[in-house]
Amino acid sequence: MSEKITVGILKERDKSENRVSLVPRDVNLLIKMGLSVELENGAGEKAGFLNKDYENVGTKVSKKLSDKINIITSVNAFSSQGNSYVKNSLVISTTNLRNDNKIIEICKKNNLSVIAMEFVPRIARAQKLDALSSQASITGYKAGLIVANSLNKYIPLMMTAAGTLLPANVLVLGAGVAGLQAIATVKRLGADVTGYDIRLAAGEEIRSLGAKFISNEILQDSETDGDYAKEQSKKNQKSQLEFLKEYIIKADAVISTASIPGRPAPKLIEKKTIQLMKPGSVIVDVSAPLGGNCECTKLGEMVIINNIKIFGPSNLPSEMPYDASIVYSKNIFNLIELLLQDKKMEMNLHDEIIDAMLVIEKGKKRIRV
Numbered sequence: 001m002s003e004k005i006t007v008g009i010l011k012e013r014d015k016s017e018n019r020v021s022l023v024p025r026d027v028n029l030l031i032k033m034g035l036s037v038e039l040e041n042g043a044g045e046k047a048g049f050l051n052k053d054y055e056n057v058g059t060k061v062s063k064k065l066s067d068k069i070n071i072i073t074s075v076n077a078f079s080s081q082g083n084s085y086v087k088n089s090l091v092i093s094t095t096n097l098r099n100d101n102k103i104i105e106i107c108k109k110n111n112l113s114v115i116a117m118e119f120v121p122r123i124a125r126a127q128k129l130d131a132l133s134s135q136a137s138i139t140g141y142k143a144g145l146i147v148a149n150s151l152n153k154y155i156p157l158m159m160t161a162a163g164t165l166l167p168a169n170v171l172v173l174g175a176g177v178a179g180l181q182a183i184a185t186v187k188r189l190g191a192d193v194t195g196y197d198i199r200l201a202a203g204e205e206i207r208s209l210g211a212k213f214i215s216n217e218i219l220q221d222s223e224t225d226g227d228y229a230k231e232q233s234k235k236n237q238k239s240q241l242e243f244l245k246e247y248i249i250k251a252d253a254v255i256s257t258a259s260i261p262g263r264p265a266p267k268l269i270e271k272k273t274i275q276l277m278k279p280g281s282v283i284v285d286v287s288a289p290l291g292g293n294c295e296c297t298k299l300g301e302m303v304i305i306n307n308i309k310i311f312g313p314s315n316l317p318s319e320m321p322y323d324a325s326i327v328y329s330k331n332i333f334n335l336i337e338l339l340l341q342d343k344k345m346e347m348n349l350h351d352e353i354i355d356a357m358l359v360i361e362k363g364k365k366r367i368r369v
């Protein structure tokens with residue numbers, strides 16, 4: 001009789017990370033499927049899931065993950081040199097493989113295979129695994145709340161005995177998942193919202209949320225086959241900056257979410273434009289971890305220039321860890337379910353999802369990233 005596959009839930013070592021990769025509800029389902037699950041002590045506490053919640057569904061809690069682990073799940077398994085790695089195991093996690101060469105060395109040393117959650121292919125069958133989207137939705141929501149909490153005025157139209165107060169004018173740059181959720185959030189709060197994206201096809205989604213859509217309409221081939229925005233030529237970048245300038249100056253708040261896979265975030269807000277904004281305005285630069293859309297953004301900080309607040313949040317999903325963990329956990333569970341065939345782990349590289357996401361196999365890089 002073959003031994004059960006054992007899943008180990010890694011405790012995140014990054015002090016700013018409050019999420020956990022698997023929640024008790026999904027652990028219960030894995031155990032019912034015939035797997036064993038081991039939790040690194042306290043891994044779920046910051047997200048609101050206690051050791052006893054895991055133990056109640058049949059999880060073993062250990063001070064350190066044992067060498068019996070076959071699959072390690074994590075939010076970011078390579079965030080710290082202090083992370084525990086079980087040799088010869090499969091790591092399922094988000095990674096920074098494009099920018100961190102140390103990951104390859106760690107995997108080579110420990111003979112690790114890695115399935116990277118950020119490499120989920122953009123196909124319908126893979127949507128239930130799409131951790132980038134599940135976390136981006138939370139990012140957009142939290143960005144909208146930062147605006148509401150930081151502006152020096154009301155968000156909605158307010159009619160009072162002393163007069164009518166106009167709604168806040170909010171501009172959202174980028175209409176991916178985070179941008180659309182930001183639009184929906186500030187719109188529900190009553191803001192007058194405008195959305196911008198270089199992809200003209202995004203206009204329909206922006207309008208469907210009740211926001212106005214703007215585009216300079218000079219960019220004909222502005223998206224990839226996966227519906228992501230393409231990096232623009234210097235000429236088009238300059239045109240973008242000039243086009244956006246007047247809208248940024250008029251806005252009470254700007255939420256910038258624009259990103260390009262595998263590239264630094266495009267610069268959309270220049271310092272000279274910030275200096276022309278209304279005092280008390282707010283910029284929330286969601287793309288700060290990728291270099292930022294604003295020239296003045298500082299990662300993990302709030303800076304003030306001419307009484308304009310510029311936020312560079314480093315990890316917004318971690319600020320709502322309970323729900324962020326629930327949706328990320330479901331992404332992980334769906335992936336493990338895909339990997340299992342007759343209670344055995346099957347790395348079927350003929351499956352385009354697994355082929356795209358398995359970035360390292362037994363310590364060796366599989367794909368060019």
